[in-house]
Amino acid sequence: MNHAKKKKLPFYIGILVILLLLFLRFGLYYLKSGGFSGLSMLFPVLLLCFFFFAVCTAAFFAAWVYQDCKKRKADPVLWVVIVFAATPFIGLLIYFLRRPEIKTICPACGRRISVKAKYCEECGTHIEKEENDSMVKEGTHHLKFIVAGIVSMVLMLVCLTGFIVSAAVGKGVNTNVASSERVWNMGVITMEYNTYLDGVWNLDFKSASNGFVEEQNMRITDADTQLLYADISCGKVPDGATLVLWLVQEDVVKSIDVTNLDKPLEYPLHEFENGKVHVRLQINGVENTVSEISIQ
Known part of the structure; x- marks a missing residue:
């Protein structure tokens, strides 16, 4: 149990570092721009929440990919990096297209064979169908990561939608060129x-x-x-x-x-x-x- 916790510790530290960098980025922007003068606090809060839930979405999906890779004997660290680098949506799509097949052990010779195989490629032993069914059922592992990732994704989209709608209607945004507060542009x-x-x-x-x-x-x-x-x-x-x-x-x-x-x-x-x-x-x-x- 302690060994498992130690293996997960770098993952948790990585998430904490990402969140700290996110808050640091907002802090530096706050100092550089003289704060959020001329802008309703709703905007930075929505934007900060969007990035927070985006990181959470990537983290939860990456955690599921990590566990799935371990189950399939693939490289979990590599795929976690891909999920974060390519965004969780594209990263998951790439993973589902490229992830290796689940394999089982031949009860006769011990060779790793496809879970869908009816006969062992090494010794020809017939593989009972019940074993295949049990392996397929195991595909629903770690549902808590998937559910948490979907919830985070929904909250992320809600924050993004709120930010876009608020910006589009101009509510809480100072656009008065004669104002003593900062002027914010909606154009390009x-x-x-x-x-x-x-x-x-x-x-x-x-x-x-x-x-x-x-x-x-x-x-x-x-x-x-x-x-x-x-x-x-x-x-x-x-x-x-x-x-x-x-x-x-x-x-x-x-x-x-x-x-x-x-x-x-x-x-x-x-x-x-x-x-x-x-x-x-x-x-x-x-x-x-x-x-x-x-x-x-």
């Missing part, structure tokens, strides 16, 4: 290059959904003397398309149309306070845009 941006190094924000992109907002938090250290510099060029501007630069700090909100700048913008910041300011670019149809923004 293509071929984006977005970096912020040494106080300089570089944003290049090919195209984006109408109204898509990219933002960077910058810091004003001397509002009376500092300027916001913006060197922006839009390669393609269809009719009615615009690119708007927003500066937001609590109740102070300023917007500047930077669609067709003939020279770099130098915008005074004396209306703002020293401290953090949201610098945002609202993309309304412009394409092939290159921008460099900084506070100096």
Whole structure:
């Protein structure tokens, strides 16, 4: 009994490590993004639950595969890795297509033969049908892993559906470009290059959904003397398309149309306070845009 527990210990430790890495990933994202400002806590909770139940689903199905492999004298560790790497759905499909046949022992010569065999391939001894039936019945082993995996999968799909539906209706998601909280986009941006190094924000992109907002938090250290510099060029501007630069700090909100700048913008910041300011670019149809923004 103790030996069996020791053999299962690495499996349990592996699951614990995966869960800790999952929570660490969310923690790092929380710190990097300044928390989940502008987003209802329902979203990160649903997303975290989705990943949690996804890991549980993979773990339970992998546990069943592990036991099934041991029964079939296959490599259990290899198949567990495949189930985790290929996701439980694809991994299980591959396993069911490739898993070895259950074998039994010939009562006469001791050779391992197929459970479906009527005669031993080695000595020709007739194999009683009752033995085959007993081996087939053993195929329903470890049902608790299968049931737990299915339950986890259902809960995972429920969390994913809740996340998608909530995101689709926009409930609990801040999309107001003039808000002092973070703005979250439901659209997409293509071929984006977005970096912020040494106080300089570089944003290049090919195209984006109408109204898509990219933002960077910058810091004003001397509002009376500092300027916001913006060197922006839009390669393609269809009719009615615009690119708007927003500066937001609590109740102070300023917007500047930077669609067709003939020279770099130098915008005074004396209306703002020293401290953090949201610098945002609202993309309304412009394409092939290159921008460099900084506070100096």
